[in-house]
Amino acid sequence: MRRAPLTSLALCALLTLVGCGDKAWQTKDIAPLMPPLAFTLIDERGETVEAGHYRGDVTLLVFGYTHCPDVCPTTLARLAGQLRSLPAERRDDVRVLFVSVDPDRDDPERLAAYTDAFGPAIVGLTGRPVQLDALTKRYRVTYGYGDKDAAGGYAVSHPSGVFAFDRVGDARLLIRDGDGPEAVRHDLERLLAEEG
């Protein structure tokens, strides 16, 4: 049976290519694609904070801005609801990091007020453009600014995906808008069940 390893190798390569690696996850498995969580940003108290500060918990990384009309509030409300649906003893082990890519308008106070509205598990972060660029490039995402309107407001394009990291900070999942609440809950519970 010399052919068997070759065939399975080819099959594996094909499966990796079309992205159906581990069927047990119901959202997008990004373990082989993305590096562990690392950043230097500014927290809600205006102090510099490193990714290591949040290690030990399952971390969900969300990008947005507080003037966001639709995507960000929807995502944060959805995530907050999902955390509430988790078993009580697990709930406190998940932290949502909401990174504002609009530091000009989102100062630490504004961020704190915004994230508090969604619950205690949601933490606001922002940073100088250099810090934000380093983080977004690391996860192959980006953001950009639209033209200013008469009132000085402007739209910001930002990633809608939510990156999930396990307790040791390894990148594990990418949750998309289209993923159903059941799928997200299933994957979060599985991630929480892993030992850190």
Add this chain to the structure above:
Amino acid sequence: MPESTEPSILATALHWLAPWEFEPLWGLACLAALGIYWRGVRHLRTLDPGAPPTGWPRHATLLLGLTLIYVVSQTRYDYLAQYMFFPHRAQHLVLHHAAPFLLVLATPPRVLAAGLPAWASSTHRLARPLLDLLQHPLVAPLLFVGLIAFWLIPSVHFDAMLSRRLYQLMNWSMLLDGLLFWWLVLTPHGRLGPGRRILLLLAVIPPQILIGAYLTFSPTVLFDVYEVCGRAWPLAPLVDQQIGGLITWIPATMMSVLGTLIVLRQLRLGDSQGRRHPSSPAHP
């Protein structure tokens, strides 16, 4: 938009010329192609001084092709191509159509043969069965259109944009397949006669029209990766997709028309040369 201090011209130029993700293979491949071409031109001049000279239009065509490849793969343009659909389609139009088209036009087989180092011919012999397969008149057009379609399968497209390695694989596969296809259909006295070459050029038009029209007229956003990973600037997703569809549709198929005109011109030139030298045997 956040205010920023006005950057100097030099800083702006560096910002646009610096690679978004440094992949030395692109630059090295462009330099190698330039080296082979230059060596071929010089060798031909010494070997056969009576041969028709390779003038500056050829040099300029080659330089334009290589510059285009470098610009879309190793400058700030690559950033736009990763975070916006229509610049990505334009990138593939260059890698799969325009640049290989120009490179093949600039390099007649005799220049390539004279320019390649000696060890290349033994490698060529080894790769011969693979080339025979990839340039088979039934396989080549299928591969040409199939590759466009494959990387546009939404789940495949998603992974390619998310993974640096797959992204590189995608772009290299487009360039290499482009070189294989345009080499096959634009080279006179090569593998195929002019009739078949025109047939292949025409055969790839309808599927490209279908793919382009499908993208352009789709009422929904087909590729959520630009949503998930963010866009370079806030452009409406459907507009982005429609422009991308038009790029896949119109300029891409126009290249086939251009190619056909070039084959017809080769045919006419070949005929008139044949009449002028009736004793010389006709090429197969």
